[in-house]
Amino acid sequence: MEKGFKHWMTTFFAITWNIWLTRNEVVFQNKVFNHEDICRNIKRQVAFWTKAWKEGLPCSEDEYARNLGIIPAIL
DSSP: OOHHHHHHHHHHHHHHHHHHHHHHHHHHOOOOHHHHHHHOOOOOOOHHHHHSSSOOOOHHHHHHHHHGGHHHOOO
């Protein structure tokens, strides 16, 4: 599978998943929508899923979340 395609699919599903979770929290738990939280969660999800795809990556999920630009290069 092409590297760029993996990155875009990961990003798409992380965005979709986090919007769904946030929507449920707002509707069912009366939480307040926080744009910064959802963006941070999306970045962490992309980093976590990327790390799961490839063993032996030298950085932690937090480091990848802070530097998302390096992810396409490592896939």
